Amino acid sequence: MQCLDGSRGELNVYKRLPVTLVRGEGVYVYDDQGKRYLDLYGGHAVATLGYGPTAVTEAISEQARQLFFQTNAVELRNRQLATESLLNCVSGTYTGAFLCNTGAEANENALRLALFGTSRSKVAAMKGAFHGRSAAAGAVTEGNDSWYAFPRSPFEVVWLDPEDLKSLEKLDDPEIGAVIFEPVQGVAGAIDLPIKWLDELQKFCRRHGIVTIADEVQCGVLRTGPFLASSSLEREPDLVTLAKGLGSGFPVGAVLVTESIARRVSPGFLGTTFGGGPLACAAIEATLTEVGRRGLEEHVGKISSWLKNELGELGLALQGRGLLIGIKFSKSVHTLRHQLLEFGYLCGDAKDPNVLRLTPPLIITKDDLAPFIETLGEII
Ligand SMILES: Cc1ncc(COP(=O)(O)O)c(C=O)c1O
Structure with a gap:
């Protein structure tokens, strides 16, 4: 627990999402209530092979x-x-x-x-x-x-x-x-x-x-x-x-x-x-x-092209390469990121407040991504 009021605890140096994670499997992580999230942020682009490889x-x-x-x-x-x-x-x-x-x-x-x-x-x-x-x-x-x-x-x-x-x-x-x-x-x-x-x-x-x-x-x-x-x-x-x-x-x-x-x-x-x-x-x-x-070099190229194409069809402005993708909006993504979390999608932010950053595990598939694209389309 971060100590927000100066009492005992972890230093209050992080802006955290309101979720407590307890385990992960593949491209999904689970909170302490058993709710499942698709991890599109991969722990700051770290979880190359997902969770528990x-x-x-x-x-x-x-x-x-x-x-x-x-x-x-x-x-x-x-x-x-x-x-x-x-x-x-x-x-x-x-x-x-x-x-x-x-x-x-x-x-x-x-x-x-x-x-x-x-x-x-x-x-x-x-x-x-x-x-x-x-x-x-x-x-x-x-x-x-x-x-x-x-x-x-x-x-x-x-x-x-x-x-x-x-x-x-x-x-x-x-x-x-x-x-x-x-x-x-x-x-x-x-x-x-x-x-x-x-x-x-x-x-x-x-x-x-x-x-x-x-x-x-x-x-x-x-x-x-x-x-x-x-x-x-x-x-x-x-x-x-x-x-x-x-x-x-x-x-x-x-x-x-x-x-x-x-x-x-x-x-x-x-x-x-x-x-x-x-x-x-x-x-x-x-x-x-x-x-x-697992042939991930080829997989990243293919899944990235497909994902960018799908996101492009929603009329979204994209930047980045491979599975390091920024979706640029015309206003802050703060609310959108929290909405997506509610729907079970963990996304990253960036120094540019208008950018939603996606850095999922490299093993992510079309089947994992399709529901996210649909939800994002509905929200926006
Ligand atoms: C491009 C780049 N360089 C360096 C760093 C710093 O890495 P670390 O947090 O492991 O010190 C980061 C972290 O986000 C990064 O994205």
Whole structure:
């Protein structure tokens, strides 16, 4: 219970939906009254395989019995396997992975890797960006002044506008060492950054020796169809960060690194106590095996086209890619989101108050979605 009046309890820092969930199965979650909800939000785009995926729960249980925890001070067979499986999911450009616990931690370390050895002091980020709540990740999150501001930012941030090609000229600054972007901005409301603009951005960065970081914490791990959303770009970014869906709900994060950046680091440069622990690695390994076995890359492409078509027929304005979809309304979705909850549909919101965000488990089917589309049509 959050303590709303300052009495004992959890800090009052979240706006919560009026529902207490007790269990989940597949794409459905159940409240303490036994009511069933279709989860179209997937726990902030985390539940890649839905709830209770046997392969993942069994892998975690088995690992818990064998070796519950050990640190990066020792080798772990299942850490080697998880790292290998992760690198096998992406192109050969990425030869190294740093395993950690959250999206913010992945971005914090990616920024550290990008700036290390450059003696540059500025980072470029995008209008609308969300990269997390730690110091460096918060600094490149737009609107951080009112959210996560420390007295000082760890570096100066240059803001770019993806709708304006001319804003790339701001990168002509010898102090800029890194640029970070979400190929599809999640928290902003599922905003697909223009591929042409991102390609130009990367060309500019290459010319100016600026390291590029794709934050795929939300849009990675097949959320948009391919394993990485940035794989549709002409040139792959130098670093990619992942978290959310990578462990199907077990807290994990990762930074993928090119060979030239991997060569710059040595023991002691980065570190974490829990990152890359046995349970986390069991979750990663089982998730990656399972998404391949179930052919989810193809499924996401097909179900997304079908869903977008159905929603389009209702005359709705859509944004985003794959199963990271924003439905843009002309007024706040606050009431609509609560109405949908009453009908048994759990949907997400976004920083844009007029956007309803859908990030369901990737295993969702037409049969699961059809009643939602009908209800949404009736409400609007
Ligand atoms: C694109 C992106 N980056 C980073 C984060 C931060 O991740 P975490 O909450 O795991 O620190 C989020 C969380 O929503 C995100 O959507």
